[in-house]
Amino acid sequence: MAAAAHDHDHAHDHDHAHHHKDTFITKYIFSIDHKMIAKQYLITGIIMGIVGVVMSLLFRMQIAWPEESFGIFKFLLGEKMAPGGVMRNDIYLALVTIHGTIMVFFVLTAGLSGTFSNLLIPLQIGARDMASGFMNMISYWMFFLSSVVMICSLFVESGPASAGWTIYPPLSALPQAIPGSGTGMTLWLVSMAIFIASSLMGSLNYVVTVINLRTKGMTMTRLPLTVWAFFITAVIGIVSFPVLLSAALMLIMDRSFGTSFFLSDIFISGEVLHYQGGSPVLFEHLFWFLGHPEVYIVLLPALGITSEIIATNSRKPIFGYRAMIASILAIAFLSTIVWGHHMFISGMNPFLGSVFTFTTLLIAIPSAVKAFNYITTLWKGNLQLNPAMLFSIGLVSTFISGGLTGIILGDSTLDINVHDTYFVVAHFHLVMGISALYGFFAGVYHWFPRMFGRMMNKNLGYIHFWVTAVCAYGVFYPMHFIGMAGLPRRYYTNTNFPLFDDLADVNVLITMFALIGAAFQLVFMWNFFYSIFYGKKTVQNPWRSNTLEWTAPVEHMHGNWPGEIPHVHRWPYDYSKPGHDEDFVPQTTPMKEGEEELHHA
Amino acid sequence: MTTLLVLIVLVLLSVAVWQMTKIFDLTQVGRKCDDSQVATDNDNNVQGYLMFGFLAFLNIFIIFGLLKWGHLVLTNPASEHGADYDNLMWISFAIIFFVQTITQALLHYFAFKYRGNKDRKALYYADNDKLEFIWTIIPVIVLAGLILYGLYTWTNIMFIDEDEDTIVIELYAKQFSWEARYAGEDNVLGKANVRLIEGINTMGVDVNDPNAQDDIAVSELHIPKGKKVHFKFRSQDVLHSAYMPHFRAQMNCVPGMVTEFAFKPIMTTDEMRQDAKMQEKVATINKIRAKKSAQLVAEGKTPLDPYTFDYLLLCNKICGASHYNMQMKIVVDTPQDFQAWLKDKGTIVNAVKEEKAKANAEATPVVVPVAKKADTTVVAEVVDTTVVKK
Numbered sequence: 001m002a003a004a005a006h007d008h009d010h011a012h013d014h015d016h017a018h019h020h021k022d023t024f025i026t027k028y029i030f031s032i033d034h035k036m037i038a039k040q041y042l043i044t045g046i047i048m049g050i051v052g053v054v055m056s057l058l059f060r061m062q063i064a065w066p067e068e069s070f071g072i073f074k075f076l077l078g079e080k081m082a083p084g085g086v087m088r089n090d091i092y093l094a095l096v097t098i099h100g101t102i103m104v105f106f107v108l109t110a111g112l113s114g115t116f117s118n119l120l121i122p123l124q125i126g127a128r129d130m131a132s133g134f135m136n137m138i139s140y141w142m143f144f145l146s147s148v149v150m151i152c153s154l155f156v157e158s159g160p161a162s163a164g165w166t167i168y169p170p171l172s173a174l175p176q177a178i179p180g181s182g183t184g185m186t187l188w189l190v191s192m193a194i195f196i197a198s199s200l201m202g203s204l205n206y207v208v209t210v211i212n213l214r215t216k217g218m219t220m221t222r223l224p225l226t227v228w229a230f231f232i233t234a235v236i237g238i239v240s241f242p243v244l245l246s247a248a249l250m251l252i253m254d255r256s257f258g259t260s261f262f263l264s265d266i267f268i269s270g271e272v273l274h275y276q277g278g279s280p281v282l283f284e285h286l287f288w289f290l291g292h293p294e295v296y297i298v299l300l301p302a303l304g305i306t307s308e309i310i311a312t313n314s315r316k317p318i319f320g321y322r323a324m325i326a327s328i329l330a331i332a333f334l335s336t337i338v339w340g341h342h343m344f345i346s347g348m349n350p351f352l353g354s355v356f357t358f359t360t361l362l363i364a365i366p367s368a369v370k371a372f373n374y375i376t377t378l379w380k381g382n383l384q385l386n387p388a389m390l391f392s393i394g395l396v397s398t399f400i401s402g403g404l405t406g407i408i409l410g411d412s413t414l415d416i417n418v419h420d421t422y423f424v425v426a427h428f429h430l431v432m433g434i435s436a437l438y439g440f441f442a443g444v445y446h447w448f449p450r451m452f453g454r455m456m457n458k459n460l461g462y463i464h465f466w467v468t469a470v471c472a473y474g475v476f477y478p479m480h481f482i483g484m485a486g487l488p489r490r491y492y493t494n495t496n497f498p499l500f501d502d503l504a505d506v507n508v509l510i511t512m513f514a515l516i517g518a519a520f521q522l523v524f525m526w527n528f529f530y531s532i533f534y535g536k537k538t539v540q541n542p543w544r545s546n547t548l549e550w551t552a553p554v555e556h557m558h559g560n561w562p563g564e565i566p567h568v569h570r571w572p573y574d575y576s577k578p579g580h581d582e583d584f585v586p587q588t589t590p591m592k593e594g595e596e597e598l599h600h601a
Numbered sequence: 602m603t604t605l606l607v608l609i610v611l612v613l614l615s616v617a618v619w620q621m622t623k624i625f626d627l628t629q630v631g632r633k634c635d636d637s638q639v640a641t642d643n644d645n646n647v648q649g650y651l652m653f654g655f656l657a658f659l660n661i662f663i664i665f666g667l668l669k670w671g672h673l674v675l676t677n678p679a680s681e682h683g684a685d686y687d688n689l690m691w692i693s694f695a696i697i698f699f700v701q702t703i704t705q706a707l708l709h710y711f712a713f714k715y716r717g718n719k720d721r722k723a724l725y726y727a728d729n730d731k732l733e734f735i736w737t738i739i740p741v742i743v744l745a746g747l748i749l750y751g752l753y754t755w756t757n758i759m760f761i762d763e764d765e766d767t768i769v770i771e772l773y774a775k776q777f778s779w780e781a782r783y784a785g786e787d788n789v790l791g792k793a794n795v796r797l798i799e800g801i802n803t804m805g806v807d808v809n810d811p812n813a814q815d816d817i818a819v820s821e822l823h824i825p826k827g828k829k830v831h832f833k834f835r836s837q838d839v840l841h842s843a844y845m846p847h848f849r850a851q852m853n854c855v856p857g858m859v860t861e862f863a864f865k866p867i868m869t870t871d872e873m874r875q876d877a878k879m880q881e882k883v884a885t886i887n888k889i890r891a892k893k894s895a896q897l898v899a900e901g902k903t904p905l906d907p908y909t910f911d912y913l914l915l916c917n918k919i920c921g922a923s924h925y926n927m928q929m930k931i932v933v934d935t936p937q938d939f940q941a942w943l944k945d946k947g948t949i950v951n952a953v954k955e956e957k958a959k960a961n962a963e964a965t966p967v968v969v970p971v972a973k974k975a976d977t978t979v980v981a982e983v984v985d986t987t988v989v990k991k
Contacts, residue, residue, distance in 0.1 A: 071605065090922035164919045170856060171839040171920060177776065178921045264857025267795035267805070268776070268838040280840055280855055315717070317727040345842070346853050347834075347860035350759035354752050361748050365740045371704060372736040378711035380724035385648035385716060386640045393652070393712050397659075400704050404697045407744070411751040413758065414690055417675070417849045420842060420917045455638035459625050462644075463618055466651060473662060481670035486846030488917040491925035497915075498908035501886045506670060519611045523618055535638075542639055576723040583722060 022558075030141075032133030035556050037140050038119035039451055042444070045111020046528070048147055052102035053518050059095045062087045064504075064511035066493035081159065089492040093162040094180050096490055098154065100165030101188070103433065105195055106150065108298040110143050112440045116301055117206050117230040119447060123549035124224050126215025126566050128559045131208040135201050142198035146191045153187035161188035164490065166287055169262040169280050173255050176269045186255070189248050196245045203234035203241075210234075215548070217568035221325075222587070224547050224572045225311075225318060228325055229304020232332045233297050239336060240293040247286035254278070284346050288339035295432050296335040300328060302439020303370060303399075306392040308572075309446050310374055312545045313389035314381030315583045317573035320373045327366035334363045344412040345419055353412040360410035364403070371400050382576070382583070386543070387461025391442035394469050395435050401473075402430025405480065420490075423483025426476045434472045441465075444528065449542050453554045454535030460527040464520060471517025478506050546572045546586050570597060642719055649716025656709035660702070677876055679912065679933065680848040681829075681865040682758045687849075689754055696743060761863045767831040770824070772914070773804045774834065774841035774854040776921045779914055779929035780804055781822045783943065785815030795837055795856075801956045804835075808950050817946045822914060823932045824866055825939035831863040842918035845931065847873070853918055869933045874910050883910050 031037060058077070061070060069085035081091040118136065122129055130136045153160045162180030163172035167188070175182040210231045214223075223231075250261040254275075262283040263275035311318040318324060340348065340356030374396045383389065405427040408414045418424065441464075448456045482503045487494060494500040494507075541550035548568070552560050566588045574585040579595065591597070640648070678687055715723075761767075769784040771793075782804055784790045791813020797805040806813050824830045834843055836854035843862075844851045852862040873879055886908050894904035916927035934942060 072608070088922075089925070093919065093922065093924070162922075168840050168918075174839070177839050265795045266838055266856050267798050272796050272798070277857075279857060281858070314715075315723040317725065319726065320728060320733050322728075323733045345851050347855045347858060350755065353759070354755060357751055357755065358748055361744045361751075364744055365737060368740040369733065369737055373733075375704065375707050375711060376726075376732065378708070378715060380726065381711075381715045382721050382723040383645065383649070383712060383715050383717045384640045385645045385652075385712070389640075390648060390652075393708065396708055397705060400708070401701060404701055407697065407747060408690070408693050411689070411693065411747065411755075413686060413751050413755040414693065416758070416851050417686065417846060419851055420844075457622070458638045458640065458644065459622050462648065463622065466655075469655060470658065473659065477662060477666055478670060481666065481673050484674040486675050486844075486915075488844065488915060490919045492922075493925055496926045497913070497928070498886055498890065498905075499910075499913060501889050501908070502673060502882065504889070506673070515607060515611070516614070519614055520618070522615055536636060539637075542637065573727065576725050578725055 030137060032129070032137045033556075033558055034118045034122050034130050034133070034136060035451065035560075037136050038115050040140050041110060041114035041118060041143070042451070044144060044147060045107050045115060045440075046525075048102050048106040049111060050525075051151070052099050052107055053521065055095045055099040055102070057515060057518055058087070059092055059099070060511040060514045062092055062492070063494075064508045066495050090162055090178055090180060091159060092492045093164070093178070093490065094160045094184070097162050097164050097167075097180070098150070098160050101161075101192075102150065104165060104294065104298065105192070106143075106147055108432075108436045108440070109199065109294070110195070112436060112443070113230065113233055113297065113301045114140070114143065114202060116226070116305060116443050116447070117202070117234070119451060120224075120226050120549060121206055121209050121230055122213070123450070123552060123560060124227050124547050124572075125210060125213060125218055126548050126568065127209060127213035128561075128565065130205050131213060132205055136205050139198045139201035139205065142194050142201070146194035146198060149187055149191035149194065153184050153191065156183040156187065158182040158184055160184040166284075166291065167251070168287075169251060169254065169283050170266055173251060173263055174266070174268060174273075186252075189252055189255075193245060193248055196241045196248075199237055199241055203237040206230055206234035207238065215565050215568055218587075221322070222568055222571045225307035225321070225324055225328075226301075226304040228328055229300045229307070232328050233300045233304075236293045236300075236332050236335060237297055240290040240297075243286055244290035247283055247290075250286075251283065281343070281346055281348060284343050285339070288342045289336075291342065292339040293335045295428070296331055298436045299399075299432050299439075300331065302395060302436040302442075303328075305439045305443040305446070306374070306395050308547070309388050309392045309442050310377050310396075311573050311575060312446075312543050312584075313384040313386055313392070314377055315384065315575045316377055316381040317575055317577075318373070319376040319379075320369070321571070321573060323369055324373055327369045330366040331363060334359060334366070338363060338410075341410050341412070341415070344415045350412075357410060357412045361407060364407060364410075367399075367403055371396060371403070384543075386445065387456070387458055387465055388442045388446035388543075390462070390465040390469075391438045391445065394465065394472075395438035395442065397469075398430050398438065398472060399435045402427055402432070402435065402476075406431060417486070418483055420488055421483040422479045422487050422489055425489050426479035426483060429479075430472070430476050434476070441468075441524065446543065447549075448528075448531065448535075449538035449554075450549055452532050452535070453538055453556075454531050455538050455542065456527050456531045456535060460523050464524045464527070467520040467523075468517055471513045471520070474513030475510050475517065478510055482506050544582075544584050546574060546584050548587055551586065551588055640717065642717065645717035649713045652709050652716075653713035656706060656713075659705060659709075663701075672878075672882070675846055677868075677873075677878055678847065678849050679866055679868045679873060680850065681867050682754075683849040683864075683867075685754050685757065689750060692750070693747065696747070758864075759862075761831060761861060765829060767829040767863060768825065769831045769833065770822070771804075771833045771835060772822075772843050772854070773837065774843065774916065774920075774927075775837035776839065777916070777923040777927040779820075779822075779843075779916075779927070781819050781929075782806070782949070783817040783819070783946075784812075785817055785948065787812060787815060790833060791816050793835070798837075801952050802949065804949075805837075806949050808953050814948065814950050816949050817943065818949050818952075819946060821930050821932065823934055823939055823942050825936045826866050826869045826872075826933050827936065829863055829865040832861060834860045834862070839920050840918045841916045841920050841927070844915045844917035845912065846915070847912050851917060866933045869935055870910075870912060870931075873912070873933075879910055883908060 067086050073082035073087050074085040158179040160180055161184045162178050171177050172181050172185055253259040254261050254263055260275040260278035262280050263278045266273045266275055307318050338360045341360040344353045409427055445461055487500055540554055548566055551566050568587045569590045570587055572587050576583045577585055769788050771782040771790050773780040789812045791810040792807040793805045795805045797807055834852055834854040836856045841854040848864050850862055850864050852860050890905045898904050912931035914929040914931050
């Protein structure tokens with residue numbers, strides 16, 4: 001295979017000389033270069049992220065100061081959605097729904113995984129580009145199209161989809177049940193269908209690239225953990241996303257063509273509907289068969305990025321490389337057989353609940369191994385506390401804090417009383433939302449020089465991290481308490497329940513932290529966009545890292561390396577190895593005589 | 602006004618940050634010319650100490666939260682299985698706090714202790730199978746314990762013994778209210794289907810079913826203390842979830858299917874009102890409400906009613922625009938009070954008969970009243986009886 005890859009490279013080099021005239025359109029818009037596509041994913045993801053975060057601020061303000069009139073509501077939502085500046089109750093649900101959808105799929109799946117898989121897979125395995133650059137381009141543009149459709153759905157007459165990001169029917173199927181289930185929901189489904197197609201094309205590309213295009217010497221056990229994480233993430237995506245597509249198609253059938261996959265025995269708005277024999281629980285199964293692996297689709301790339309950054313900045317090998325790979329594989333496998341823990345009280349057989357409790361709590365084992373390995377990697381290191389490193393350490397912190405409460409929610413018994421309360425909201429935001437966002441930020445700070453040839457300002461990075469770190473805990477730690485007080489999520493206001501009156505203060509505090517935390521993301525925005533154009537020019541390997549992407553020239557070029565592609569002689573984590581002068585030994589450095597590859601011992 | 606203030610604060614904050622970085626940059630100019638934007642030893646020092654500071658913040662914040670908000674957490678379960686539930690919860694939390702404290706301390710302390718220094722070299726330490734084994738096996742043992750205890754409790758709660766002496770009650774969910782149906786003397790609910798919904802028969806009970814003859818419909822749920830209540834849930838339109846937090850009970854209501862949950866209430870509403878912790882909670886809430894009422898009166902609005910404790914049934918599955926106000930009062934009576942309350946409630950079958958007779962007497966074609974108008978078309982004008990809008 002190595003020989004074949006080699007021939008291919010020559011062909012490519014050859015090719016290269018001929019058509020090097022890129023027009024603006026082929027270079028910046030319909031580019032098939034993985035580095036440009038990565039940047040396109042990144043920028044689109046950031047823009048979607050702004051939309052998603054602003055929505056969360058709007059509904060947090062409604063929760064803290066219920067039914068008060070705000071100029072910002074009138075400005076952003078308009079007189080129709082916020083009459084007199086007071087947010088309408090179905091619009092509240094619409095904001096919650098679209099916030100979830102955008103953050104999970106558009107920011108943390110496409111924005112995070114799309115960006116860094118595209119950027120790093122070819123560069124770190126020593127390939128000229130993705131297996132199929134054309135398919136890669138199509139994948140991005142379908143993602144772009146789905147983002148446009150999703151944004152358009154915000155402006156339809158009857159309002160955007162408002163059945164929660166889980167779009168459980170019958171609520172999502174019946175416009176009589178909530179106005180957002182009209183055109184808004186149709187557009188949501190169309191957007192997601194396109195998104196899934198995009199995601200599948202991306203994932204197939206990643207898998208094929210990792211399997212076939214590794215450079216000479218790059219065995220699977222010499223891959224950086226980033227690539228392992230992206231590779232396994234893509235496999236999970238291929239296994240689970242099609243199931244969501246089938247669920248979405250069946251829901252479209254129920255909505256538009258009168259079938260009864262998910263609907264039965266419904267009386268609404270004074271009439272009996274014709275649906276008979278379907279089951280909403282079936283939809284829940286199908287949805288969560290994607291929905292749960294999706295959590296790991298979001299999280300694994302972040303963990304991969306963290307592994308790489310923690311090792312590089314600790315100037316130490318990642319501790320337990322093989323255990324890290326094993327835990328990624330274990331998490332990937334388990335993630336596909338735990339979906340039922342979202343459905344303990346859905347009415348499915350309690351015995352099934354027992355099975356899912358068992359598989360769910362098992363997932364804590366590989367997660368614990370990962371957390372302990374990160375901590376051990378820091379031990380006796382020589383930590384270079386760059387902003388990327390801070391975000392990586394922050395990720396480990398929130399991953400632990402959020403993950404631990406998972407043993408409560410994964411336990412069917414305990415789930416009974418905290419299911420769908422703010423306890424759940426606190427748990428999953430910490431463990432997948434904040435953690436994955438930290439991974440995203442860490443990745444951006446770390447590979448910004450690789451992407452744009454310039455450095456981001458570190459002091460702004462430090463401010464960004466510390467305020468975000470305090471605010472993240474400030475938002476989600478108190479939330480556990482109001483969840484355990486029994487406050488259900490997705491309530492427009494809690495003022496109808498005097499029982500919850502003593503939670504109002506806490507909600508105000510949470511919103512304050514959210515507003516401040518979000519405001520400081522502007523520091524990141526500024527730093528990011530300013531540095532693209534005016535940042536300090538970078539050297540080739542600013543973090544003195546071992547992996548292959550830093551052996552490519554700073555200036556981007558089609559094909560990544562001039563001349564031959566680099567050959568690999570060692571694993572990527574030879575930091576501070578005895579017997580070497582520098583505290584890093586790039587993968588391209590041949591083994592010295594008598595030197596051992598320690599991690600295979 | 603508040604918006605304006607918030608916006609001003611935000612703007613000022615960002616200006617402040619901007620100025621701070623500028624000042625910081627300026628201080629850097631004279632000192633040395635390293636502007637590579639890679640962390641220097643000085644950065645490592647500052648950030649290392651901040652990591653340690655963050656550990657302090659985290660621990661203080663956690664303890665502060667426990668002291669300040671700990672009392673908000675539901676305690677004193679009003680159902681028999683609730684004690685087991687709470688027990689398992691506290692065991693889990695003990696483990697969580699233990700692991701959280703240790704791991705966070707190690708993580709942040711290492712980040713502080715091993716902050717970078719030009720003169721040091723990190724330890725090349727890539728693998729240790731024994732360590733990996735230890736922290737695989739410890740979670741395995743702890744989780745095995747939790748899983749076994751959890752499943753034991755789960756089985757006890759969820760599997761309903763058909764032979765047990767229970768009282769069968771149906772909870773019927775619809776946008777945005779609850780109804781309850783008692784199975785009556787025979788303790789068997791009559792058949793029901795949405796296609797039979799007509800007039801006063803809002804739950805679609807089959808009046809020809811022999812089991813339905815003694816079924817009773819009510820809009821306020823009463824249950825007797827000390828007797829296991831076997832709830833059967835149905836939904837008329839979309840998914841709902843019957844959430845009774847004080848009883849540690851929850852089950853989804855799914856259109857097209859019957860779901861169930863059973864528990865034994867152990868405290869009457871009165872007993873719960875007498876409970877010391879509950880009285881404290883109610884007093885706190887009333888203090889908050891009094892303050893709000895004073896404000897409302899000053900604005901010329903009607904003040905809030907003082908709060909007395911009641912058990913509640915809440916909807917906990919997003920079900921539409923007014924999801925946030927779908928509730929029902931639950932009253933736990935002594936068995937005697939319960940019997941007395943139930944005795945004079947009429948059956949559904951009789952109510953339907955009466956309605957028909959009345960219609961015949963009028964001898965004009967009766968327009969069947971719509972069961973309950975769902976407020977989906979006019980969401981903006983949802984009228985809440987409990988809250989004053991605008």
